[in-house]
Amino acid sequence: MSIRLDLYKIFCEVAKHKSFSKASKVLYMTQPAVSQAIMQLEDELGLRLFTRTPRGVILTNEGQMLFEYANSAINLINVGEKKIMESKNLMVGNLRIGVGDTISRYFLLPFLEKYHNQYPNIKLKVINRTTLELITLLKSGEVDIAICNLPIKDSSIETKKLMDIHDIFVCGEKYKDIISKTLSFEEISKFPLILLEPKSNSRQYVEEYILSKGIKIEPEIELGSHELLLEFAKINLGISCVVSEFSHEYLEYGYLYEVKLTEPIPKRSIGVCSLKSVSLSPASEKFVEILEKKA
Template sequence: MKVKLDLYKIFCEVAKCQSFSKGAKKLYMTQPAVSQAIMQLERELDIRLFTRTPKGVILTNQGQLLFEHINSAINLIKVGEKKLLESQNLMVGELKIGVGDTISRYFLLPYLEKFHDESPNIKLKIINRTTLELCAMLKSGEIDMAICNLPIKDSSLEIKKCIDVHDIFVCGEKYRDTLKKPLSLEELVSLPLIILESKSNSRQYVEKYMLSKGIKIAPEIELGSHDLLLEFAKINLGIACVIKEFSKDYLKNRMLYEVETTEKIPRRSIGFCFLKSVTLSPSSIKFIEIVKGDIPLG
């Protein structure tokens, strides 16, 4: 049985108003058009829906049975349309962002705060994982977007660059005097190095660059977070490879010192990642616009 939804809407309005003319007025239709629609519905269903009275119309028993179900269904449709509109206007919904701990702390926080202030009814879910894990979560639909260390080579993902970052080496007070002159990369790797664990995209980038120069890294200490790199270097356990932009407070307050090298590690980027095949949600677009307002995305 295939009956157009607009016929059911007309039927429900007439039933509630108990009048063709009043129903037509509410629907911004002419009375003949409403009468024609009801007759068409009765023909398609092969039942009589209304009984005429001196004051208007009332539902037949079959009409009442149909009304109870159709009115509920139309109300559910209206609720769905309302929820969709609220989502588009950022009144309700959820935004799931995947991000690493370091990026979350040193880059993402102010944008999360601004987004929450502007869209307080959107529930934020922040998931901390490695770049590799976040890419897998994007593909499985577990998160809406990821903010990752680049480069990422995956044809199914779209990348929007946020900021450039620089990998540098830092030391504590103990090593400061012995490292007064710029070191070559070969000299640097002979020192006790503190580096992120091997699954980190940041570690892999630095290691790949060193290998391109014929230099192999053999770290003395491997850690799971950028904060620990900074703290371990501060207490003179070795020379740490860190992101300069995320170490500014330590450098500014002279808790750590940048180790000068004769050759710099090329800059890399941090960026948004999302599936090419999936349309971004309104909340995702809003969040990207907030970041874009401060940073021209590449």
């Protein structure tokens, strides 16, 4: 149906006030313009909506039926517009963030705290998964943004770098004698290695780089979290590959020692990911702004 929405709005005001003149004042229109609009609506529908009386107008049976539906629809539109404005102004809304355990603990927490303090009415949902799992959740619409290890090799994903990180090897007291030397990847491969599980983006990055140098590394222990990498190295179960920026406490307090490499592993990044084909919600946009300012 091609009848314009503004005709229905005028119709509802006339029905509520039972008067063309009163409706015209509410609508800031002239009375002839209101009358013309009602006539146009009646012509397009092919029926009479009002009965004119000396005291004003009253709805016909058909007009009463139309009013019940039209008024409900307009009220719903008004509520929808209000909700949109509230969402735009971050008075209501939801933000679903996908993030890895390590990034969540060592990077994300202060940003979540700042965001929640500024926008307490936004409901936060944080989902912890590996980078590959987070990209799947992002593409299925289950999260709004994902904070992941980069690079992401997917043309449908837009990424914004937040910070650089460096992969290093660390050891505990048992292997302390090697920290005075500079080791090659081949020498490193001969030690009992502790790495993240194979599906981890971090593990794949390190493994692929070392393999590009002609060395294949095979861990004795595979773990699901960065924290466990640190703890297992601390009790001398082997040499762990960890992120330097997320291991400061263990290194500063002497729980672990960094193993020097003849060729350091190139830096990589963590960043925020979103779908190129989907615009960010106001809640998501503001959170990304906070990340970019503080990162």
